[in-house]
Amino acid sequence: MRRLAPQTEEAVRARIGYFRDLGIFDFYRRDCASGETSLADEPELELAAEEAAPESPTMPRAAGPVPSLSILEERGAPVAPKDKTAALEAIREELRDCQRCPLAKLGRHTIVFGDGDANARLMFVGEGPGADEDAQGLPFVGRAGQLLNNMIAAMGLKREEVYIANIVKCRPPQNRVPEPEEAHTCSPFLFRQIDVIRPEVIVALGSTAATYLLGAKSPLAGLRGRVHSFHGSKLIVTYHPAYLLRDPNQKKAAWADLQIAMRELGLKKSS
Ligand code: SF4
Structure with a gap:
């Protein structure tokens, strides 16, 4: 042989x-x-x-x-929780000290893989790690992360009950928007995470997340307020928490988006 x-x-x-x-x-x-x-x-x-x-x-x-996991999803075959955790770890292991795109050499300290419940019904996807996330190796831990935590709590959920990740896993310098080459190189790992977790609802936080999940660039205003789909999950688009920190007047609109997610998940509105 x-x-x-x-x-x-x-x-x-x-x-x-x-x-x-x-x-x-x-x-x-x-x-x-x-x-x-x-x-x-x-x-x-x-x-x-x-x-x-x-x-x-x-x-x-x-x-x-x-069968691939996506095919299993279409067939509705159950995947044991421990298998999901193992599958996510296998993806993390495959990344290792990833050098696949230019962000590897532009000052990143850690690869921010994603965080949360492998069996989450709800997943949030942002753009990329910032300085706090790069330092801690966790997504959404800075001021924008605090606001996201508040948004999750307002939905009646705990952060540990959802899964949070980004389009790119390494910090772009000066928090710039990821270049298409970077996003296209890194996002397949995110898509595999989504295929493992199979959340019922994904909330895309901001224009970069919406662009790469939907596969087309459109103004955020035209994407908000309705339910899209991604790999069998319902996809809802809203503002990035960092944008909401800069323009708090948009929080009401973001809350309306989150209420669409709550409706799709069958969660009750808090009074
Ligand atoms: S952003 Fe993604 S593809 Fe680029 S180096 Fe980091 S982990 Fe690898």
Whole structure:
């Protein structure tokens, strides 16, 4: 049997471990025509079904195509809470000391992965970490984070009950808006987190989050006040808490947006 290069073997092992963390144990192997391959060359490796290779001890033949978590979601298959936590940890592990985009070398101290309940019904997505978040490794811990905590409390929830993450996981210098290259490189990790958590409702905080979740740039005013969808979750757009700190007059409008989220979650309005 032809052996893979050590680096490729390690990458395959890590990918298989990731799917096992999700509770997926059956894999197909597809033979390569010739030469060495890497996961980058073979992005469909874990999902290749049609051209299944003979059974092997480490990769037994499955009865059908190996489902991705998104497919499981469509089928409504339950995912055990511990599997969700493990799946999130597998994504965090894959990031490690991520150098995939320029933000890695522009003064970041920590990668702010995301924080909260892996089984959250409600998820908030912001733009990117600021100085406090970069220092603590947690999203929304500065003044804007305090306001977000108040918004969550006003909805009748605790911060620990929701999940919070950003479009990019490293702090842009001077808190500038992430460049498209940075956002497009980092956001797939966020999308995988969303696919694991499968929240019923996502609240996009601000224009950057709305742009990359909806896949198109539009004025925030035109996106607010209605329910969009993202990967099977309901998506509601509102102002970023940092913007609300600068213009408190918009808090009333933001509260109206949060009430849409509450309605979708079946939460009662506080009197
Ligand atoms: S922003 Fe995301 S893609 Fe860029 S270096 Fe940080 S973790 Fe990696």
